[in-house]
Amino acid sequence: MWCRLGLSQTSAAAHYQSLKISFRSETMRASSLCLLFGLVLLMAQTSAQSQAAGPIPEECCFNFIDFQIPTAKIVSALKTESHCPVPGIVVTTPRTRFCVDPAEDWIKSFMEKKAAQQNKK
Known part of the structure; x- marks a missing residue:
C-alpha cells in the first residue's frame, strides 16, 4: 500500500499523526462549544425560573421538629x-x-x- 501511494512508511505515519491531532483538536473545540452553549442555556433557564417564582422568604419552614418544646x-x-x-x-x-x-x-x-x-x- 505504501508503494502505491508513493509514500514511505515514516511519512505515512507522520501524515496520519497530523490528521489524528487536527481531528482531535476540532472534536475538542466542537465539544467545548457544545458544553459551553449548554451551560449558558441552563443558566438562563434557571434564572428565568427563579425570577418567575420570586424570592424565597428568609423565615420559611421546610422541615419540622418532631418533639414538643417546653x-x-x-x-x-x-x-x-x-x-x-x-x-x-x-x-x-x-x-x-x-x-x-x-x-x-x-x-x-x-x-x-x-x-x-x-x-x-
Missing part, C-alpha cells in the same frame, strides 16, 4: 409568611430556632394563649 423556654413564636411554600411556625428559644408544624396540638394551644394575652393588653 412553653417556658419559648421566647417567640411567629407564623411564616403567606408566600412561603409550606405553612409553619418559627419558634425561638434562648439558644436556637425551630420550625413547628401548625397542626401540632401543643403549638395550637400555645398560639391561642399568646393571642388571648395580646388581646388583654
